[in-house]
Amino acid sequence: MAHGPEFSVEDTHSFLEAENMDISRTSLGLGWRRAFMSVQREGPHKMHFRARSDVLVNVVNSKTVKGRITVDGQDYPIEGGPGTITIVPARKPFDLVLENTVDTTHLYIRRKVIDQVISSMFSEGKRDVEIKFCPATYDPVLEHLCSAVRLGLHEASRASAQYVDLMLHGVAAYLVRNYSAADLSTEGVAATLTERQVLRTREIIEARLADKITLADIACEFQLSSDHFGRLFKRASGVTLYQFIIRCRVDRARTMLAETAMPIVDIAAECGFADQVHLTRAFGRIVGTTPAAYRRSRRGS
Template identity: 30%
Template sequence: MSALESIQVFQCLNSSPHARLEQSALLGDGLIAAQWNNHHDIREYHSPTHHTLSCYIADGTGTFRRDQPDQKGAPGKLCVLPAGHESAWVINGEIRLAHLYVSPEQFAQGCVTLLDREPRELQLRENTFLDDARQTERFRHLINLNWHEPGERLLTSSLAHEMLSHALLSQVGLRDGLRLKGGLAPHARRRLVAFIEANLSEALSLGQLAGLCALSEYHFARMFRESFGLPPHRYVLARRLERARQLLRETLQPLGDIALECGFASASHFTNRFRQHMGATPGDYRGVFTATPPAG
């Protein structure tokens, strides 16, 4: 199954005879962007596994949720559709909109690294026709980029991360009545995060991380996933790639040095992993942020 085939909101719109996909792009890190227009349609979303951030780019004044018929859309309005939500939409007239689809894994990583909370404690608050000028401006910037030109595709990825971070900081709340069982204690989680961040250049092992929590590898791996929303190796890789992106943006270090500092065995291994997750090479990514990227 391709990444887009797993996005239920995308597939629901794509199956409509009235909706037309203008462009879409896999931005890496579990983030996917799409731009649509639609007219005279009815669409229903049933418990998608991903989160959707939506912005009305043009028209939409005849669009409403079936359970909220007195509230209508408009250009610049935002909608936040969490994973697991249910909604039915009536589109009268025309609408042009942009979507950012967020994987549960990327949401989980943001909860841990940005909010220092367990992902299962938190949820995106469902919101319809929200006003948020900064987030709307990010969406408008996004759709004005060429998603299929490598340099600009990297800018779309950076914008998407900004949009997700903004949503996490402004649209996330605690789950009601939740009683957590089976995860790591908060002090153990913080100790792990600090240790991983301080040792990204090292060859970390599951046993080494489990030892910090005085747990067997088996129980540690299960409890880590409960607390972090993804397995240890994927969390560590995500943090290494984030550190690499920071160094590429902010320093002129050769790629080989960055690879070693971020825990990759060689520049070629680093380049392959980076391309898999970002859709471009480290050199291309650096070129977006520096006028004359160094060799290396």
């Protein structure tokens, strides 16, 4: 059994004191120091919950939840079936109105577990990462992670408590990655794109000029977040990805104007412009003349 005080009921929001709570299992007596978990059928009820020092993850196990939660004076609906997740950050009081009966799991994670994960993910000195409030989102990955922690409720042993500690780090890492403002992509990676990556970016764009191209589409090719790729690309090329795409489209239009007799309106569509007017504006800004004038000049007329 793990040494040290357990994570007690007094450290939670006191859900167990709410009306219509039928508790089927808790982590009390299992030696959990870094988390508290309860499994219950709850509601309907209406309560105010004062701020606590740790993070709460509420998972709907079965039935459909219906209610609302008030945080920082703003009401948020809570509706959804199994797998619906609500996350309450540390130091955040709230009011909850639960309108029906629903089966849930409550998982509290010590803030110091979050801090340990942050320390392992980020360079030294980055300690201000906060988990965000999130009402009623469907997240099957987080649901399965919480279900894995629930396995530890069935055995009071040192091995089981150690298993729970390991799983909690996984849950905490997932929360930091997906429910905080942290940008993991900036940690431990290159400060700019290589020349080959810039060339590859152009290849991808030119292969899809007639289609809608988004920053997310290109970033995915390099397994980077959109924001991080956008910063790296501008640092490497001196222009934003959007500006670069427009230049690629104008370059293709120049070639087609000089080498084909295709109508300008068709060239605009072929190069991914919304219409001929869009092409003309971009062409004039980059080339300094109109598509028609450019075609005449290239043909010597």
